[in-house]
Amino acid sequence: MTKNNIMSYSELYAKNNPRIPTPLALILVLFVSLFFIRVLSSSSTPSRANKVALKRLEITNNFPTQVAVFWQTDAKEKGWIVYGESKTDMDSIAFDDRDLQETKGIYLNHYITLKNLEPSKRYFFKIVRDENSVLTDATGEPFSFITPLKDTNTKNLQLTYGKVVESDGQPLENAIVLLSVKSKYLLSTQTKTKGDWLIPINTDIFDSEGKKIPTLTSSDVFILQIISEDNKISTIKANLANVRPLPQTILIGNDYQFLHQESEVLSVSTSQDQEEKKVYDILYPKENAVIPGKTPLIKGLALPNTDIIVLVDSKKTISNRVKTDTEGYWKLTLGENLTPGSYTVTMVAQDEQKKEIKVRRRFSIAKSGEQVLGEASGEPTIITPSPTSTVAPTVPLSVTPTQPVSGSSFKGYILTGTSLLILGAGLLLAF
Incomplete structure (x- = not known):
């Protein structure tokens, strides 16, 4: 093949495959890149998860094998x-305690229990929010806690419990109950379908770093906060004598103080506690209590493992038979709603000589929306309604990030990758 033929083929190829001038190709690549960046940026506006700040975070119920985490948005x-046990290896996932297996709910108050933990270990965690935004603490590090040692003391278990209702008297379900003492929020739970809640108080209570708090005494003041999903809050200040149970049903949005003193230390055993109390008594409701609900919880004390009759009298008499437990305690939730008005509850029991014993308490059911406040006492007292007083918690929050510091979004990676792909294709086209 001659040189002229080779030149002819080259000229023919060049004519059939004209190149775009390099400056024009670079301008075209730059224009297309900017166009796609503009389009992708306009579609990646900040998600709701990035806009919503974390209002509060509490690490509670720190037990050897589980912890409850509460936060608000x-x-x-x-x-x-x-x-997980490492900052770089957090491969376990936990969902809200209220979530179903296939459905994730949306909440203001988030409550998650981390289970199957190991005692005496530090764990790290991050909060994952809508749009795959990840939230850490104010320094950009994961949140953390240390589980306590396994040999916690459960022999002297005490219970604090109560009931909370809406303004119309309906039970308040799925509200968050936080209990603080010794300047820290340490224990928590959620209200059940009937608005009732219960928190075990152990002589061994630990903070988020696994440190045991000092032994509780009768002079310690408990601060209970009950927070509804529509952000209504009740703050209750009470001493040890008045949280087992709270003396009256709580109307959400109202604040209460129950600070009647009683010389008692938590470490005293339940058998000793019972010896100090009356053998036959109606513990709840208190004398002349005004209850903002339709189905009051009635509790009392009699001989252990015996049957008693509970009568509730007004326009008609409601009768129930209840059996006491091994320590003599009994409780009853009425199976029907009570209308506003005055009532008398009577406990009919027998002593060891089979002699009939009767104990009576008077109480009232409040009208819908009526505010009820009062000071608790060990003996029957008149509880008079008084103006709502705000009891601001003086305890500091265990963790209080004010802004989401690290909010990661996958859209940034998509944007960068697409831009590089367009740029590479343009360079191939140009050269």
């Missing part, structure tokens, strides 16, 4: 937790 959103 400004608006309702989904949320779950990733956690």
